[in-house]
Amino acid sequence: MKVPTVKLNNDVEMPALGFGVFQTPPDETITAVEVALETGYRHIDTAAAYGNEREVGEGLRRSGVARNEVFVETKVWISDYGYDETLHAFDKSAGKLGLEQLDLFILHQALPGEFGKTLEAYRALEQLLADGKVRAIGVSNFMESHLTQLLEVASVVPAVNQIEVHPYFRQPGVIAADAAAGVVTQAWSPIGGITFYRDGSHGSTLQDPVIGAIALAHGKSAAQVMLRWHVQEGRQVIPKSVTPSRIAENFDIFDFELSGEEIAAIDALDTGVRGGAEPEAITLEAFGREIPEA
Ligand SMILES: NC(=O)c1ccc[n+]([C@@H]2O[C@H](COP(=O)([O-])OP(=O)(O)OC[C@H]3O[C@@H](n4cnc5c(N)ncnc54)[C@H](OP(=O)(O)O)[C@@H]3O)[C@@H](O)[C@H]2O)c1
Numbered sequence: 001m002k003v004p005t006v007k008l009n010n011d012v013e014m015p016a017l018g019f020g021v022f023q024t025p026p027d028e029t030i031t032a033v034e035v036a037l038e039t040g041y042r043h044i045d046t047a048a049a050y051g052n053e054r055e056v057g058e059g060l061r062r063s064g065v066a067r068n069e070v071f072v073e074t075k076v077w078i079s080d081y082g083y084d085e086t087l088h089a090f091d092k093s094a095g096k097l098g099l100e101q102l103d104l105f106i107l108h109q110a111l112p113g114e115f116g117k118t119l120e121a122y123r124a125l126e127q128l129l130a131d132g133k134v135r136a137i138g139v140s141n142f143m144e145s146h147l148t149q150l151l152e153v154a155s156v157v158p159a160v161n162q163i164e165v166h167p168y169f170r171q172p173g174v175i176a177a178d179a180a181a182g183v184v185t186q187a188w189s190p191i192g193g194i195t196f197y198r199d200g201s202h203g204s205t206l207q208d209p210v211i212g213a214i215a216l217a218h219g220k221s222a223a224q225v226m227l228r229w230h231v232q233e234g235r236q237v238i239p240k241s242v243t244p245s246r247i248a249e250n251f252d253i254f255d256f257e258l259s260g261e262e263i264a265a266i267d268a269l270d271t272g273v274r275g276g277a278e279p280e281a282i283t284l285e286a287f288g289r290e291i292p293e294a
Contacts, residue, residue: 001040001254006236008159009182012136014071014104016231017251018043020188020240023197026052032242033059037070039251045162045186045238046097047075047108048089048291053096061098072097073104075140075162076125079288081107081117086124090133095294106138106162109282110146118146119153126156138162140188141279144177151181160184165235166192167205167226170270175235187230190237191223191250194275210265218256227253229266 005013019036021029021044029052033044037060046056053074060070074097080089094102105125111118125137138160142150151157161178165171165187178185189195192205205211206222215225223239227250230237239250258266277287 001251003040003042004254006184006234008136008184009157010136010159012103012159014136014160014184014236015041015043016236017041017227017253018045018071018073018236018238019247020045020238021052021056022047022050022188022240024050024052024240024242026055028242029055030059030062032247034063035244035247037063037065039248041247041251042069043071043073043238045073047077048080048093049075049077049108049289053093057097057099067099071103072099073106074102075106075108076121077289077291078109078111078282078284080291081111081114081121083120083124086121087127089291090124090128092291092294094133101132102134104136104138104160105134106140106158106160109141109287110139110143110279111282111284112146112280113283115146115149119150122150122154126154129156136160138183141276141282142174143279144173146279147174147177147181147183157181158183160186160236162186162188162238164189164194164274164276165230166190166195167208167211167229167266167269168192168195168271169274170267172270184236185234186236186238188238189275190230190235190239191226192275193240198275208269210269214258214262214265218258220253220256221249223250224253225258226266228256228258229263232258232263
């Protein structure tokens with residue numbers, strides 16, 4: 001089964017469904033990536049801050065899948081923001097992944113209190129794009145105000161904005177701002193992982209009765225229904241799992257269709273409560289940490 005693609009604003013094609021490796025321990029990452037590629041995934045989303053880029057690269061090589069068939073995305077951590085620092089962050093990530101060119105390189109967070117540094121980091125991404133070292137550039141966890149400030153000075157509109165989106169936290173304002181600027185929204189924690197692996201206050205999306213009833217009606221799982229909901233609403237998704245059966249389950253979402261009513265019912269589950277860190281509260285003091293050399 002070949003995954004449909006979404007076209008980025010520079011005409012680069014990205015699979016509509018990718019594979020996440022946040023919190024996947026390095027010693028489980030090689031196998032997880034190999035299983036995902038064997039299953040048919042052709043997009044891996046990692047980050048310098050996840051500490052497993054080296055193992056993602058190793059999984060890619062061991063899989064035997066040709067390099068140009070896999071879309072590899074990684075993120076610069078805030079400690080490496082600044083023009084020269086971010087150029088060097090590319091060398092660190094590409095070196096660990098064992099790749100000469102990355103498909104998508106994004107800023108992991110805005111640094112709202114030092115936005116100038118964020119802009120310098122983005123300028124480095126623009127340079128890497130111009131130099132052909134990356135095929136597309138983007139951002140993550142950018143709220144409307146961050147996007148507005150970036151678009152005022154950027155010469156390249158980000159291809160993606162990777163943000164928390166699941167049925168309990170939809171961020172319609174950010175999604176609308178992305179769409180207005182021609183930015184693809186990538187949903188992180190697409191099945192609501194952040195609502196259950198962190199023991200969140202609003203409980204697990206996987207146990208939600210509305211999602212459960214829709215899943216039953218289609219003979220699908222709650223996770224498959226949530227992933228299908230994103231894809232039908234035009235968001236790219238990157239579910240994470242280290243469990244082979246779930247890796248396969250999350251891939252099997254292209255043989256059914258949710259109705260408009262079902263999509264609206266899932267939309268209505270939004271609690272407005274964020275599971276992840278508040279983007280306005282990201283500071284180097286609280287979240288900075290050294291990213292090792294390649
Ligand atoms: N940009 C950012 O700031 C940011 C933040 C968070 C995440 N992300 C990216 O987004 C990816 C996905 O987000 P996420 O890992 O937070 O959450 P997620 O993909 O929504 O959920 C992952 C969790 O769900 C479990 N799971 C996966 N498939 C399942 C299924 N079919 N049925 C039941 N449980 C299932 C996984 O367990 P097992 O692994 O044990 O199977 C894991 O605990 C990350 O890996 C990362 O690439 C980005």
